[in-house]
Structures are given as C-alpha cells and as structure tokens.
Amino acid sequence: MPSLFSVLSRASAHHPLNRRLFLLVVLLLLFQSAACANELPWVEHSVLRGETADSIAAKYAVSSKTVERANELAARTEALKTGEKLLVPKKESDLLSTLAEVRARRRGESPLSSITREQSKKVSLPAPRKSPLPRPAEAFLRPLAGRITSPYGMRRGRLHDGVDIPAPKGTPIVASRPGKVVFSGTIQGFGRTITIDHGDGMKTRYSHNSANLVKKGDVVRQGQPIAKVGRTGRATCTHVHFSVLINGKAVNPEKYLR
Numbered sequence: 343m344p345s346l347f348s349v350l351s352r353a354s355a356h357h358p359l360n361r362r363l364f365l366l367v368v369l370l371l372l373f374q375s376a377a378c379a380n381e382l383p384w385v386e387h388s389v390l391r392g393e394t395a396d397s398i399a400a401k402y403a404v405s406s407k408t409v410e411r412a413n414e415l416a417a418r419t420e421a422l423k424t425g426e427k428l429l430v431p432k433k434e435s436d437l438l439s440t441l442a443e444v445r446a447r448r449r450g451e452s453p454l455s456s457i458t459r460e461q462s463k464k465v466s467l468p469a470p471r472k473s474p475l476p477r478p479a480e481a482f483l484r485p486l487a488g489r490i491t492s493p494y495g496m497r498r499g500r501l502h503d504g505v506d507i508p509a510p511k512g513t514p515i516v517a518s519r520p521g522k523v524v525f526s527g528t529i530q531g532f533g534r535t536i537t538i539d540h541g542d543g544m545k546t547r548y549s550h551n552s553a554n555l556v557k558k559g560d561v562v563r564q565g566q567p568i569a570k571v572g573r574t575g576r577a578t579c580t581h582v583h584f585s586v587l588i589n590g591k592a593v594n595p596e597k598y599l600r
Contacts (some may be wrong), residue, residue: 343442383436384412384429384443385573391424402430412440481563482518482598485548486582504547504585511552511580516569518546518584520598523560523568532583533574543590549583550553550575 387398395415399406410416412429422428426489430533431440485507492506517538525537530548536556539545552572573580586595 350582353577362365383433384431384440387428387430389422389424389426389428393422395422395599398428398430402432404431404434408434408437412437413444414441424506454593461525462535482546482595483516484599485515485518485584486513486571487544488595494592496598500590504549504583506581506583509571511571511573513571515548515551515569515571515582517562517568519544520564521546521562523556523558523562526557527553529575531576533577534569534572536568538568543588545587547583547585547587549585550577550581552580 385402387402389398395409396406401408408431409428412431415422428492429444431437447541486509488507488509491507491508492502494505495502515536519538521538521539521540523536524539525535525547527547529535532547532556533549535547535549536551536554537545537547548569549571550572551574554568554570555572556562556566556572569582571580571582577583584595586593586598
C-alpha cells in the first residue's frame with residue numbers, strides 16, 4: 343500500500359492547488375508535532391568543506407536517502423557547496439515535515455523561517471544615559487577660607503584639574519571630609535601634596551603645601567588640619583590647589599563644596 347507521503351507527493355506534482363494542499367497538510371502535521379515536542383523535527387546543518395549527503399547523514403544517525411529526499415538532492419547535478427544549508431530530519435518519520443519546510447523556504451512561504459528572521463532582528467536600544475556624578479551624603483568643607491581665583495577647566499590646551507584658593511604662607515589647610523590619607527609626599531609640578539580617600543571611589547587632593555601635617559595611613563576627621571599653605575612645585579603665589587577625584591578622574595570641585 344502506498345504511504346501517505348508518496349500519495350501526497352504524486353498528487354502535488356501535477357496540480358498547483360494540490361501542491362498548496364500538500365503544504366498545508368504537512369505544515370499542520372508539523373505544528374501539531376512541534377507543539378507536543380516543543381521543538382522542530384529537523385536540524386539545520388551548514389555544509390562543511392568536503393561533506394557529502396552520506397557523511398552528513400552519518401553525523402545525525404539517519405539514512406543518506408532521508409537527507410537526499412528531504413532536500414530533493416537527487417534532481418541536482420552539482421555537488422554540495424560549502425556553507426549551504428540543509429535540513430536534516432531528526433528521525434526517518436520526520437521526512438515529510440522536513441521536505442515541506444524545504445519546499446516552503448524555496449518559495450519564501452515558510453512561516454517558521456519568517457518567525458526565525460523576526461526573532462533574529464536586532465532591536466535598537468536607546469543609548470545609555472550618562473549617570474550623574476554621585477554626591478556624598480555629607481557635604482565637602484572648603485579646605486581653606488577665601489575665594490577661588492582659578493577655577494576648574496582647560497588652560498592653554500591642558501586641564502586645570504582643580505581650583506586654586508590663595509592664602510598667606512602657613513595658613514592651615516583642613517580635610518574636606520573624613521577619610522584615610524593614601525598619599526603624603528611630593529608630586530612633580532604639584533609640590534608637597536596630600537591625598538585622602540573618602541570611600542566609594544572619592545578622593546580629595548591638596549597641593550603646593552609648605553608642609554604636610556599627616557602621613558600615609560592616618561585617619562583624619564572632617565575639618566582637621568592636614569597641611570599648610572605654600573608655594574612648592576609650579577606655583578605663582580601661595581595657595582592650595584584643591585582637586586576632587588571620582589574613580590581616579592578629576593571633576594569640578596565646585597559641585598561639591600559648600
């Protein structure tokens with residue numbers, strides 16, 4: 343007795359309406375089985391260099407005849423091409439469903455391939471917005487009373503990474519916030535410098551000091567004298583060069599000072 347597959351195949355070969363009926367019947371069977379098994383009844387294989395229908399069939403434990411019939415390779419005269427896509431039935435009984443999908447894809451009618459294309463489309467996401475600079479719960483004290491004479495910003499093509507507050511030599515410089523001294527020494531150009539770590543990636547730096555009053559490792563409180571105003575390093579007058587750093591990057595201190 344002829345199988346359902348052979349009957350439908352012969353019928354579809356002689357009339358366009360029968361071909362459409364063949365496709366609808368097979369797709370109905372396909373969707374019913376996919377819904378039950380929650381997976382497609384074929385594997386999409388990309389042909390590698392030197393592969394044949396026999397070697398591909400052996401890889402998936404089906405017969406080479408099944409691979410040839412599912413992809414209608416018998417009618418072809420050319421060999422398989424590297425990168426070509428073949429649908430390999432997972433079982434011999436999946437031949438009918440796989441052949442229907444192959445034919446539908448050739449006509450651009452496959453609902454499954456359309457779904458796959460839709461799912462693979464890239465979704466354009468809005469560009470991430472820059473997070474505002476974090477503000478500490480406790481405000482920064484001014485390290486020195488007086489007005490800012492040189493603000494943060496570009497100077498002759500270079501970043502002036504802090505603010506300058508002038509004062510007489512020897513005037514006490516205080517810690518803007520409590521923290522731990524992570525540097526007490528001399529930096530080229532900045533002269534004697536103190537750097538305090540306040541946690542959460544925030545640090546403050548005090549430069550051009552005539553003297554440093556604390557050492558590395560000291561824990562200081564807010565408002566505690568840590569240095570004295572001077573003119574060490576490259577400086578044109580006695581002042582403190584005060585910087586705020588967040589995760590190692592200098593930011594405008596005036597956004598944090600009281």
